[in-house]
Amino acid sequence: MIRKKTGVVWLLLFAACAASAQTGQWTTFGHDPQRSGVAGDEHAFTPANVSSMGLDWKTVVPNQPLYMNGLTAPLVVRGVKTGAGEKNLLLVAGSSDHVFALDAETGELAWKADFAVSQTESRPADGGWLCPYALNATPVIEAEKAIVYAVSSDGRLHTLDLGDGHAVIPPTQFVPAFSKMWSLNLSGGVLYSSISQGCNHAASGVVAIDPGAPGRPVATFYSAVNGGAGIWGRGGVSIGFDGSIYGATGDAPFDPAANEYGDTVLKLAPRTLRLEGYYTPSNWEYITRRDLDMGTSTPVVFRWNHRVLAAVGGKEGAIYLTDTAQMSGPDHHATAYISPRYTNAGQTFQSNGIWGEMTAWTDAGQSWLYVPSWGAPTQAAQFPISYGPASDGSIMAFTVVTAADGKPMLKPAWISSNIAVPDPAVVAGGVLFVLGTGENTRQVNSGDISRVLVGRENLSAGHAILHALDAHTGKELWSSGDTITGWTHFSGLAAGEGKIFATTHDGAIYAFGLRTASSPAPRSTVVPGPPPLAAAARASAPAAPAAIPQCGETNVIFAQRCAMCHGADGKGIAASHTPDFTDPVWQAGKTDKDLIDALTNGTDNGMPAFGGQISPTRIDRLVHCLLRGLGPGQQR
Numbered sequence: 001m002i003r004k005k006t007g008v009v010w011l012l013l014f015a016a017c018a019a020s021a022q023t024g025q026w027t028t029f030g031h032d033p034q035r036s037g038v039a040g041d042e043h044a045f046t047p048a049n050v051s052s053m054g055l056d057w058k059t060v061v062p063n064q065p066l067y068m069n070g071l072t073a074p075l076v077v078r079g080v081k082t083g084a085g086e087k088n089l090l091l092v093a094g095s096s097d098h099v100f101a102l103d104a105e106t107g108e109l110a111w112k113a114d115f116a117v118s119q120t121e122s123r124p125a126d127g128g129w130l131c132p133y134a135l136n137a138t139p140v141i142e143a144e145k146a147i148v149y150a151v152s153s154d155g156r157l158h159t160l161d162l163g164d165g166h167a168v169i170p171p172t173q174f175v176p177a178f179s180k181m182w183s184l185n186l187s188g189g190v191l192y193s194s195i196s197q198g199c200n201h202a203a204s205g206v207v208a209i210d211p212g213a214p215g216r217p218v219a220t221f222y223s224a225v226n227g228g229a230g231i232w233g234r235g236g237v238s239i240g241f242d243g244s245i246y247g248a249t250g251d252a253p254f255d256p257a258a259n260e261y262g263d264t265v266l267k268l269a270p271r272t273l274r275l276e277g278y279y280t281p282s283n284w285e286y287i288t289r290r291d292l293d294m295g296t297s298t299p300v301v302f303r304w305n306h307r308v309l310a311a312v313g314g315k316e317g318a319i320y321l322t323d324t325a326q327m328s329g330p331d332h333h334a335t336a337y338i339s340p341r342y343t344n345a346g347q348t349f350q351s352n353g354i355w356g357e358m359t360a361w362t363d364a365g366q367s368w369l370y371v372p373s374w375g376a377p378t379q380a381a382q383f384p385i386s387y388g389p390a391s392d393g394s395i396m397a398f399t400v401v402t403a404a405d406g407k408p409m410l411k412p413a414w415i416s417s418n419i420a421v422p423d424p425a426v427v428a429g430g431v432l433f434v435l436g437t438g439e440n441t442r443q444v445n446s447g448d449i450s451r452v453l454v455g456r457e458n459l460s461a462g463h464a465i466l467h468a469l470d471a472h473t474g475k476e477l478w479s480s481g482d483t484i485t486g487w488t489h490f491s492g493l494a495a496g497e498g499k500i501f502a503t504t505h506d507g508a509i510y511a512f513g514l515r516t517a518s519s520p521a522p523r524s525t526v527v528p529g530p531p532p533l534a535a536a537a538r539a540s541a542p543a544a545p546a547a548i549p550q551c552g553e554t555n556v557i558f559a560q561r562c563a564m565c566h567g568a569d570g571k572g573i574a575a576s577h578t579p580d581f582t583d584p585v586w587q588a589g590k591t592d593k594d595l596i597d598a599l600t601n602g603t604d605n606g607m608p609a610f611g612g613q614i615s616p617t618r619i620d621r622l623v624h625c626l627l628r629g630l631g632p633g634q635q636r
């Protein structure tokens with residue numbers, strides 16, 4: 001009797017030790033500085049056991065969503081000394097300037113940090129989904145120092161103690177206030193972020209800070225002087241095995257002499273951000289003209305046959321494999337492998353193509369690349385294994401093989417069944433986990449690129465679904481069905497502590513794990529705090545956009561750089577003391593020269609100078625096409 005009992009205890013102890021020794025952590029977006037998406041240290045899952053997965057806990061935290069932004073991708077860290085003993089923590093940051101740390105086992109709150117926002121007077125009143133003026137960067141954990149770094153919406157870097165969330169050192173300015181900043185990355189003691197969309201006039205580029213150095217110096221690399229070329233892969237920049245920094249830029253002219261690197265993969269030196277090399281597809285002009293940004297995804301960096309490759313995609317639907325050793329030139333246009341376009345047959349700028357990081361897994365000497373693709377596959381997407389029509393999106397799996405010339409190329413392996421708007425995938429223990437986000441991907445009114453859609457976050461599309469697929473064959477092994485009730489935008493998963501974690505726009509965090517008959521019932525926790533504002537009570541965007549279709553990209557400039565003070569409809573905002581551009585009396589009282597002067601040189605009464613930031617040609621179009629077009633008698 002006693003013997004038997006001891007045996008059981010030993011068995012339980014053994015099982016517990018084995019389980020804890022085999023589970024990993026996830027301390028940065030995409031698991032590591034290379035953004036591999038592979039949880040190499042998480043061994044709880046196998047293709048044979050994931051069919052027993054289910055919800056372990058769900059916790060709702062008090063965060064105020066701002067437009068499409070809710071919670072960042074989650075992070076997991078083990079063995080943190082807290083006031084309540086040693087814990088494994090799940091960390092997530094929220095759009096309205098918070099960091100939440102939960103007990104990864106139970107979902108209960110361990111601590112939260114609410115950031116006081118500085119410089120509120122410079123926060124533009126009129127946000128939108130392009131410029132939410134929100135906390136947007138996934139934090140990064142430095143486990144050895146028991147520290148987490150986060151950036152608040154005002155661009156300040158916060159250094160928090162992992163044990164209780166208190167500020168270890170006072171916040172310091174890192175990225176421009178109310179810019180759109182992307183996930184933090186950390187290497188060699190230096191932190192990196194990237195900037196896009198020109199929000200609150202911030203230039204696009206990469207930013208670095210050494211938080212430990214005296215004076216905490218900040219280095220910058222601007223990818224464009226005239227706006228555009230935003231680096232908006234949600235993973236920010238990735239970091240190679242030698243410390244090199246990689247980022248992919250969005251639409252803009254490509255003109256190195258003028259310091260403009262549109263639709264380019266950049267390679268920068270660590271710390272200084274000196275430009276070390278780049279790859280630009282020779283069809284960059286087409287990509288920019290059709291708004292097919294390459295900068296939709298952070299390059300994933302991986303080893304293959306003694307080379308280090310960086311893989312990116314874009315809305316164009318092609319996959320680019322760049323040999324990072326060949327980026328210094330002399331040929332910056334012909335060095336990459338370019339796949340056929342596998343998604344986005346119609347070459348449209350929204351809802352189709354590649355919009356997130358790829359996952360690069362090496363298994364038994366074979367390199368795999370998993371591509372989250374939105375919309376239906378093209379005719380070129382012929383995969384030996386497929387699981388029926390995938391009209392809303394899919395994971396496409398490739399092996400990286402050697403071409404006749406010895407260079408890498410992609411060989412299609414399998415395409416998943418339909419996954420609506422997939423986020424970047426995670427591989428753990430031979431299982432590929434992917435979240436179909438259920439987000440509404442429509443961006444503009446009536447398919448007209450100049451008419452930015454307002455209130456996109458309120459348009460229902462669906463709810464998120466977590467899928468577990470066999471990483472070798474794509475066969476679906478398990479899915480969360482209707483368990484997740486919300487949707488999410490530009491987030492990601494974390495694998496660690498024997499669980500898969502996902503977040504949704506409504507402030508919910510879900511933990512899924514392996515379940516047995518003796519598992520406790522799923523826990524549900526609501527962290528108290530101010531209730532989220534009703535959608536209508538949020539900073540409301542004006543109903544009528546100023547957009548005039550024939551003014552093309554000028555509308556985008558207006559939406560991004562002018563609407564915050566002048567209103568999206570150009571009718572002025574009383575609090576900003578801006579005139580009503582549609583008023584015939586105002587129009588009649590101004591010459592074109594007055595307006596060009598004001599735009600170029602600013603005025604004494606609050607109109608900023610855009611000369612040097614926006615090219616004279618674009619200023620001319622803003623005045624002659626857009627502003628004059630808003631006047632009376634003009635066809636709208």
Ligand code: HEC
Binds near residue numbers: 577
């Ligand atoms: C930070 C707020 C702000 C931003 C951003 C801004 N403006 Fe203004 N703008 C103002 C204010 C305030 C005035 C009124 C100032 C005055 O009467 O001198 C003004 C006035 C103007 C005028 C009228 C000047 C005149 O001579 O009466 C024009 C034209 C104009 N803005 C265009 C733009 C355009 C185009 C953009 C975007 C590229 C832009 N503004 C961005 C604040 C802003």
